[in-house]
Amino acid sequence: MQEFKDWKEFINQILIDSGQFENPATEFKGEAEIETYKSTKKNSLTEIKVGYLKDNLLIYLQIFNPTVPGYNKYVKGEYFYQHDFSDDGKTYGNPALEFNEQNRYGVLSILKNGLKGKEVQFVKNEKVLKSKLYILEFDSDFSYSYDFTKRGFWNKIFGQKIDKMDGIEKREIELNSIFSGI
Structure with missing residues (x-):
């Protein structure tokens, strides 16, 4: 080198x-x-x-x-x-x-x-409401979850789940498509 x-x-x-x-x-x-x-x-x-x-x-x-x-x-x-x-x-x-x-x-x-894994997004009206990130190669079931709504803590816990709401579109983005390496 x-x-x-x-x-x-x-x-x-x-x-x-x-x-x-x-x-x-x-x-x-x-x-x-x-x-x-x-x-x-x-x-x-x-x-x-x-x-x-x-x-x-x-x-x-x-x-x-x-x-x-x-x-x-x-x-x-x-x-x-x-x-x-x-x-x-x-x-x-x-x-x-x-x-x-x-x-x-x-x-x-x-x-x-480059990047490995994928991001599964739950989208409504072209806005990402929730994202699940799968990046561990040795455990494909493990994910990090991010809520991008302005819902309060209790509403997030006891309210309707984002992925079950009407009009939700599910998108999967392979992280390698964002950066595949040099």
């Missing part, structure tokens, strides 16, 4: 050289530097947000697309931890990834393989 000086150079080269993303816009939030890469594909709404911390640490690499609001909500809280790509049995650790070979291969794998 080519030598890179830091995460920023590594990710920038991969995304830009793929031809699928344009040069990023950069902003700062607190101690994080965030680069947002927009797709070069004409009708694609997919963008990748990459967060860096000082001392050459990668805190997140998040893929967003407005057509999958459940997935967007899920990734908004996802961050890298020190041992995410460790093969020594350790888990978690400090927040963020160091810039080393093992972590570079892990991040490269995410970028090359």
Whole structure:
């Protein structure tokens, strides 16, 4: 693998050289530097947000697309931890990834393989009311559920289930269609 000086150079080269993303816009939030890469594909709404911390640490690499609001909500809280790509049995650790070979291969794998899983949406009048996200390859029945209605807590618990309401359309979106990799 080519030598890179830091995460920023590594990710920038991969995304830009793929031809699928344009040069990023950069902003700062607190101690994080965030680069947002927009797709070069004409009708694609997919963008990748990459967060860096000082001392050459990668805190997140998040893929967003407005057509999958459940997935967007899920990734908004996802961050890298020190041992995410460790093969020594350790888990978690400090927040963020160091810039080393093992972590570079892990991040490269995410970028090359793209997204896995699907989002099942319950839509009424072109508005997503509820979303179920299936992303665990080893457990196809496990899902994350997101309610996008303005219903109160008790109404969500005891009220009519969204998927049983009249006029509900069920849509399935394969996440790989949002980002299939580079």
